[in-house]
Amino acid sequence: MLGAVYDELYMKTDSETRYYLADSVELSDDGKTVTLKLKEDLKWHDGEPITADDVIFSLDVNADPDNGAGYANAVYIGDRPVSYKKADDLTVEITLPEPSASYVTILGTLPLLPAHVYGNDTDIKANSEANLKGIGSGPYKVKEFKNGECLELERFDDYYGDRPAIDKVVYKVIPDTS
Numbered sequence: 158m159l160g161a162v163y164d165e166l167y168m169k170t171d172s173e174t175r176y177y178l179a180d181s182v183e184l185s186d187d188g189k190t191v192t193l194k195l196k197e198d199l200k201w202h203d204g205e206p207i208t209a210d211d212v213i214f215s216l217d218v219n220a221d222p223d224n225g226a227g228y229a230n231a232v233y234i235g236d237r238p239v240s241y242k243k244a245d246d247l248t249v250e251i252t253l254p255e256p257s258a259s260y261v262t263i264l265g266t267l268p269l270l271p272a273h274v275y276g277n278d279t280d281i282k283a284n285s286e287a288n289l290k291g292i293g294s295g296p297y298k299v300k301e302f303k304n305g306e307c308l309e310l311e312r313f314d315d316y317y318g319d320r321p322a323i324d325k326v327v328y329k330v331i332p333d334t335s
Contacts, residue, residue: 158328159268161310162202162293164318166193166212167265177318178207178269178294180247188256191264195247200315201271202291202298209243214272214279216241216251221279230263269294296321305330 166179174182180196199207218224220232232239237254244250253260275287291299296318297310308328312321 158308158310160295161297161326162291162295162299163268164293164295165266165268166195169262169265174265179265182261182265184261189253191251191253191261192244193249193251193264196317197247199294199317201274202293202313203271203274204315205271205273207269207271207294208246209249210272211269212249212267213241213243214275214277215267215269216249217279218270218281219267224279224281228263228267230259231267234260297326300325 164177167177167182168175169182176196178195178199180194181192182194183192184190185192193212195207195209195212201207216232219228220238234254234257239251239253239260241249241251251264270281271292274290274292275281281288289302291302293299296313296316298313299308300311301307301309307330310326310328312324314320
């Protein structure tokens with residue numbers, strides 16, 4: 158369900174790299190600098206552009222230990238933090254404290270969060286209103302969410318990739334009566 162609402166940057170396998178939100182990812186010869194470039198003209202479900210600011214924000218969210226974020230490996234190599242900066246509107250440069258064989262693969266799966274929805278506040282646990290909006294980048298957007306009842310997704314017509322064949326998807330919560 159998460160993958161329907163939030164796209165990955167890219168997916169790296171042994172034989173290929175499939176790009177989704179990212180246009181390219183390059184690793185320097187010394188293995189310590191990663192340059193990530195986003196595709197142009199990407200949009201969040203609310204119509205706002207997806208930019209390097211969103212990548213920086215998503216990395217910041219994962220660097221905040223209070224979030225219990227699942228992508229700490231995107232901001233730490235062992236116990237040493239990576240550093241990152243916005244190079245331009247679509248490019249982020251990440252400097253690793255040491256080369257890491259797995260970092261580029263891990264970075265590709267980082268789900269981006271819309272900085273503008275959270276007001277750049279990395280305390281996402283406390284921002285329940287923004288969390289409930291479900292503003293993502295995937296082929297489906299949240300139409301309705303009723304906690305404990307249902308989640309309704311509808312096709313995102315401005316999606317950059319292949320248009321989903323199904324117009325809407327409804328997940329219903331069925332209580333356990335036993």
